[in-house]
Amino acid sequence: MDFGLTDRVAFVAGASKGLGRAAARELAQEGAKVALCSRDRERITAAARSLSDEDNITEDQVLPLVCDVTDEAAVDAAIEETVDTFGALHVLVTNAGGPPSGRATDVSRDEYREALELNLMSTVTLCDAALPHLRTAAATDDHARIIMTTSVSAKQPIPSLALSNTARAGVQGYAKSLAADVGASGITVNTVLPGYTRTDRLEDLADEIQERTGQSRDEIESDWADQNALPRIGEPEEFAAAVAFLASARAGYVTGTAFPVDGGRGKHLL
Numbered sequence: 001m002d003f004g005l006t007d008r009v010a011f012v013a014g015a016s017k018g019l020g021r022a023a024a025r026e027l028a029q030e031g032a033k034v035a036l037c038s039r040d041r042e043r044i045t046a047a048a049r050s051l052s053d054e055d056n057i058t059e060d061q062v063l064p065l066v067c068d069v070t071d072e073a074a075v076d077a078a079i080e081e082t083v084d085t086f087g088a089l090h091v092l093v094t095n096a097g098g099p100p101s102g103r104a105t106d107v108s109r110d111e112y113r114e115a116l117e118l119n120l121m122s123t124v125t126l127c128d129a130a131l132p133h134l135r136t137a138a139a140t141d142d143h144a145r146i147i148m149t150t151s152v153s154a155k156q157p158i159p160s161l162a163l164s165n166t167a168r169a170g171v172q173g174y175a176k177s178l179a180a181d182v183g184a185s186g187i188t189v190n191t192v193l194p195g196y197t198r199t200d201r202l203e204d205l206a207d208e209i210q211e212r213t214g215q216s217r218d219e220i221e222s223d224w225a226d227q228n229a230l231p232r233i234g235e236p237e238e239f240a241a242a243v244a245f246l247a248s249a250r251a252g253y254v255t256g257t258a259f260p261v262d263g264g265r266g267k268h269l270l
């Protein structure tokens with residue numbers, strides 16, 4: 001299937017490693033020009049270099065940018081630099097790190113505020129900064145796409161991840177609202193909900209559980225895998241494949257959806 005991504009311009013946030021890097025890689029392999037950001041110059045430059053080392057990705061196809069997505073001015077500047085460099089913006093992938101774990105009554109008001117800044121407000125800021133360019137791209141090049149990274153916890157909250165549960169639900173509400181407002185302009189808005197996927201974030205969560213419960217890493221991983229219809233941990237490339245489809249020309253009649261890539265972890269009907 002031709003995804004129609006050749007020479008499209010994408011911005012992927014939180015992309016020095018993990019799910020963001022995998023999404024940036026997949027879009028670049030499909031022929032898109034990709035700006036990728038993280039908070040750290042060395043890490044994001046290394047990520048861009050590692051992508052351009054791949055056979056079918058060229059150096060001028062990837063643009064590493066330093067940007068903390070909780071810093072509005074930095075987000076505005078990064079989006080502008082993307083458009084200045086590549087001439088347009090067709091695809092926005094929102095993403096950032098995850099908030100700390102903890103049950104609802106274990107985390108402080110400040111931690112709730114920080115989680116909302118990191119995962120909800122960063123999404124709003126990225127979309128707000130990108131929308132004028134996405135509208136232009138949709139008007140001149142037929143369509144534009146927003147894909148937001150959330151979590152399975154948005155559909156089926158995980159008791160030990162109260163901060164994530166709270167912030168992701170906000171993103172889902174924002175995505176659905178935004179989809180209704182920008183559809184007539186030719187922009188689709190969808191969310192991708194990863195389940196347990198092999199990244200440093202998952203390693204950090206395993207460390208916390210190991211410290212709290214004394215369980216071995218194998219036991220922790222088996223517990224996670226056994227919650228799924230497909231009894232294993234997911235790979236970042238499996239998340240990235242869903243992002244690439246939702247970014248593609250072929251996903252033209254798909255908007256306002258919450259797309260789980262969770263190995264069948266969710267036990268809800270819809």
Ligand SMILES: NC(=O)c1ccc[n+]([C@@H]2O[C@H](COP(=O)([O-])OP(=O)(O)OC[C@H]3O[C@@H](n4cnc5c(N)ncnc54)[C@H](OP(=O)(O)O)[C@@H]3O)[C@@H](O)[C@H]2O)c1
Pocket residue numbers: 013014015016017018019020021037038039040043044067068069070095096097098099118119149150151152193194195196197198199200201202
């Ligand atoms: N992996 C999973 O199993 C899983 C499941 C459900 C949901 N999620 C969620 O999906 C998102 C990505 O997960 P992941 O597993 O890829 O996490 P990860 O391995 O921790 O990677 C996070 C990425 O985001 C960047 N980042 C963190 N804070 C940032 C900020 N304020 N501004 C810009 N970039 C920032 C990091 O780069 P720098 O450190 O260089 O800034 C890194 O590139 C997280 O929100 C996570 O909670 C993950």
